[in-house]
Amino acid sequence: MVKPGTRFRSLVPPCPSQKNNSSGSSSLLFFPLGEHAALSCPALPVLCFLPPWLTPVVFLKACELEQKIGLETSAGRNCPLGGAERAPASPAKSPGIRDKLLLGRRTEDLADAETPTAILFSFCSAEEVRTFFQRNKDQYLALIFEKSDSFVGREVALDMLQYENVAVRRVLSSEEELVEKFGVTTFPSGYLLLRNGSFSRLPVHMEARSFYTYYLRTLSGITRGSYKLNATADASNETNASQPKRADRSKVYMADLESTLHYSLRVEAARAATLSGAQLAAFKCYVATLVKYFPGRPCVQTYLQNLDSWLRNWTEPELPRSALKEAMKNNRDASHPAVLPTNVTWVGCQGSEPHFRGYPCGLWTIFHLLTIQAAQSGPDKELPLEVLSTMRCYVRHFFGCQECAQHFEAMAAESMDRVAGREEAVLWLWSHHNEVNARLAGGDTEDPNFPKLQWPPPDMCPQCHREERGVHAWDQPAVLTFLKAHFSPANIYLDYAEADPVPVAREGTGSRLGTEGPRVEREKEEEEEEKETEGEMRAPGRPGSPEPRRPSIVRLNPKLREAGEDIVDLDSFSEQHFKSQALRAAAGRRRRLSKRDTIALDRAAGVGREHRLAPAVLVREEEEEAGEGMRRSPWLRVLGLGFSRLDISLCVALYFLSSMCLLGMYTFFRLRTRARKGRPGFPMA
Numbered sequence: 240m241v242k243p244g245t246r247f248r249s250l251v252p253p254c255p256s257q258k259n260n261s262s263g264s265s266s267l268l269f270f271p272l273g274e275h276a277a278l279s280c281p282a283l284p285v286l287c288f289l290p291p292w293l294t295p296v297v298f299l300k301a302c303e304l305e306q307k308i309g310l311e312t313s314a315g316r317n318c319p320l321g322g323a324e325r326a327p328a329s330p331a332k333s334p335g336i337r338d339k340l341l342l343g344r345r346t347e348d349l350a351d352a353e354t355p356t357a358i359l360f361s362f363c364s365a366e367e368v369r370t371f372f373q374r375n376k377d378q379y380l381a382l383i384f385e386k387s388d389s390f391v392g393r394e395v396a397l398d399m400l401q402y403e404n405v406a407v408r409r410v411l412s413s414e415e416e417l418v419e420k421f422g423v424t425t426f427p428s429g430y431l432l433l434r435n436g437s438f439s440r441l442p443v444h445m446e447a448r449s450f451y452t453y454y455l456r457t458l459s460g461i462t463r464g465s466y467k468l469n470a471t472a473d474a475s476n477e478t479n480a481s482q483p484k485r486a487d488r489s490k491v492y493m494a495d496l497e498s499t500l501h502y503s504l505r506v507e508a509a510r511a512a513t514l515s516g517a518q519l520a521a522f523k524c525y526v527a528t529l530v531k532y533f534p535g536r537p538c539v540q541t542y543l544q545n546l547d548s549w550l551r552n553w554t555e556p557e558l559p560r561s562a563l564k565e566a567m568k569n570n571r572d573a574s575h576p577a578v579l580p581t582n583v584t585w586v587g588c589q590g591s592e593p594h595f596r597g598y599p600c601g602l603w604t605i606f607h608l609l610t611i612q613a614a615q616s617g618p619d620k621e622l623p624l625e626v627l628s629t630m631r632c633y634v635r636h637f638f639g640c641q642e643c644a645q646h647f648e649a650m651a652a653e654s655m656d657r658v659a660g661r662e663e664a665v666l667w668l669w670s671h672h673n674e675v676n677a678r679l680a681g682g683d684t685e686d687p688n689f690p691k692l693q694w695p696p697p698d699m700c701p702q703c704h705r706e707e708r709g710v711h712a713w714d715q716p717a718v719l720t721f722l723k724a725h726f727s728p729a730n731i732y733l734d735y736a737e738a739d740p741v742p743v744a745r746e747g748t749g750s751r752l753g754t755e756g757p758r759v760e761r762e763k764e765e766e767e768e769e770k771e772t773e774g775e776m777r778a779p780g781r782p783g784s785p786e787p788r789r790p791s792i793v794r795l796n797p798k799l800r801e802a803g804e805d806i807v808d809l810d811s812f813s814e815q816h817f818k819s820q821a822l823r824a825a826a827g828r829r830r831r832l833s834k835r836d837t838i839a840l841d842r843a844a845g846v847g848r849e850h851r852l853a854p855a856v857l858v859r860e861e862e863e864e865a866g867e868g869m870r871r872s873p874w875l876r877v878l879g880l881g882f883s884r885l886d887i888s889l890c891v892a893l894y895f896l897s898s899m900c901l902l903g904m905y906t907f908f909r910l911r912t913r914a915r916k917g918r919p920g921f922p923m924a
């Protein structure tokens with residue numbers, strides 16, 4: 240449970256300015272190996288040609304010298320601004336050797352100016368800005384104007400490294416030409432340049448890292464590298480059957496909620512041939528909670544009430560699917576029609592491709608909605624776990640993604656029981672959903688158009704976010720207020736929902752319930768019902784598709800799995816992005832971007848849930864393989880030099896050759912001297 244005052248952990252190493260004993264080099268842990276090795280010590284190639292006994296001395300001297308040169312260069316020769324603007328090097332903020340080599344230099348002065356390392360540890364000049372779009376294909380250039388002791392620019396650059404079409408550069412406050420050109424008056428402040436030369440200030444609520452990063456990531460055309468590849472690979476054989484719908488993410492859509500209910504009740508829960516024991520109890524509990532708290536249209540509420548009473552009357556230990564199916568049919572002819580639409584239409588939960596989002600998104604939305612409704616309709620301390628326990632039971636017994644269910648169960652087992660009030664339950668679900676978001680962010684199954692953010696993002700709820708000495712923190716009372724408004728019946732919209740079979744009654748559900756979709760023929764509906772509940776279960780959001788829907792699971796970050804319950808990792812995105820970039824760089828082309836780590840949610844009816852771990856394991860293995868270079872042998876880690884295996888092998892080979900060469904020369908001269916000594920002298924004349 241998120242307790243008041245919980246600190247939200249940042250996985251990106253804290254700014255050196257906030258650390259007391261930082262070496263400042265920890266952020267380099269995840270650098271791509273190539274750069275890492277190259278930066279470890281520039282003397283490496285020289286060392287390879289030295290005989291072993293000279294190595295340590297020369298190595299240390301060379302590194303020392305290089306370090307000095309780096310600093311002197313940045314202080315004077317290359318930097319027209321002089322030493323004044325050099326990045327600080329106080330002992331508390333002292334950067335590591337690699338940082339020192341670059342810190343404070345202009346990006347353009349560096350031979351490897353376009354590498355992440357160069358970008359992060361240097362600053363941008365007017366000339367670089369002028370020629371940027373000629374040299375780069377990016378659509379946007381974000382400039383973070385800041386003072387030399389600020390780290391915001393570097394942090395934002397770091398956060399955005401894996402994103403394409405946008406570049407981030409820091410500009411120092413002393414770069415007069417640029418400061419004047421952009422009319423910068425506050426530091427830090429961010430500006431966005433476009434290819435056509437126009438620019439504007441980043442419209443953020445707060446001049447802080449998370450606000451900049453969030454804004455940049457949501458710009459149109461910004462993609463994460465891997466997704467571009469994914470999309471290209473998929474483009475040829477994927478067709479999105481459903482029409483894209485206009486959705487506003489600040490709204491909740493009835494079409495999503497009803498589609499989710501239909502799928503969960505008639506497909507997911509009715510998958511087993513019979514329901515009994517805990518499974519039957521979980522189902523009854525789910526329906527009863529829906530009746531109590533789901534703010535549905537009257538026909539849907541009647542439907543749920545009828546089903547609930549029918550279930551209450553069912554006293555047999557086993558409930559066969561055929562009986563349940565019959566009980567779950569719509570009844571349009573009754574004086575109070577009981578109808579739960581059978582068409583599946585995703586609006587707010589629509590993915591950019593059919594295999595993204597959809598049902599799991601709808602399920603989260605339903606349960607958030609239920610926790611909020613429960614919090615607003617009873618004494619706070621009364622049955623605080625009512626909705627959360629229902630969700631836990633539903634997920635455990637019915638949710639088609641078994642691995643997801645296991646993760647959720649683990650989270651629930653750890654802290655759900657400690658929830659003592661209904662509002663706390665709302666926040667528990669919110670924070671744990673964010674934990675899941677953090678774990679899945681950057682994974683292959685994340686919809687590129689809907690990146691997994693810590694929710695609500697700053698533009699949806701600026702007052703929910705705070706920065707305390709550069710570290711992100713949530714304002715929980717503000718979050719609660721926001722959640723209550725977002726998941727309120729007044730914010731549920733009827734766009735694309737099936738026409739209400741009882742139009743008169745619609746008035747009761749509020750003015751938001753306005754627009755309507757075409758009414759589905761009853762026969763067609765019944766046909767669909769049959770299709771949905773029998774035989775092969777089809778994908779929601781993909782009508783007629785022969786393929787089962789495959790919502791997917793992303794492998795877990797074990798580090799995050801270990802994380803305590805109270806921690807919400809806002810910055811885990813950056814960490815994950817950065818790490819995955821390092822892994823990609825190390826693995827080169829080997830990485831298969833994929834649906835390989837996806838598992839099928841839906842399986843043949845009656846079989847229940849299936850759990851395919853193999854693909855996830857494969858990916859994990861692949862990831863381990865990719866990260867091999869990072870897991871160096873202990874003595875190398877102790878040295879902390881960042882040599883790759885290739886470096887070491889080359890060195891060993893060259894050491895061996897040079898030693899052999901020396902030995903050969905020694906033997907040759909020795910033999911020659913001996914031969915000379917032994918040879919009789921020329922007879923004297």
Ligand SMILES: Cc1cc2nc3c(=O)[nH]c(=O)nc-3n(C[C@H](O)[C@H](O)[C@H](O)COP(=O)(O)OP(=O)(O)OC[C@H]3O[C@@H](n4cnc5c(N)ncnc54)[C@H](O)[C@@H]3O)c2cc1C
Pocket residue numbers: 587588595596597599600601602603604607634642643644646647668669670671672673675676679684686689690691694695791792793
């Ligand atoms: C219980 C459960 C466990 C899951 N576990 C896994 C798993 O282990 N691995 C896996 O690959 N997938 C898992 N999923 C699926 C995954 O969480 C997403 O639902 C899915 O990837 C679709 O993501 P989405 O982008 O639509 O957003 P979702 O995460 O599904 O969110 C849906 C909507 O809820 C809102 N929202 C987002 N975050 C919050 C929040 N913190 N609080 C309140 N509202 C929020 C947003 O409006 C968002 O559009 C799980 C789903 C559920 C329901």
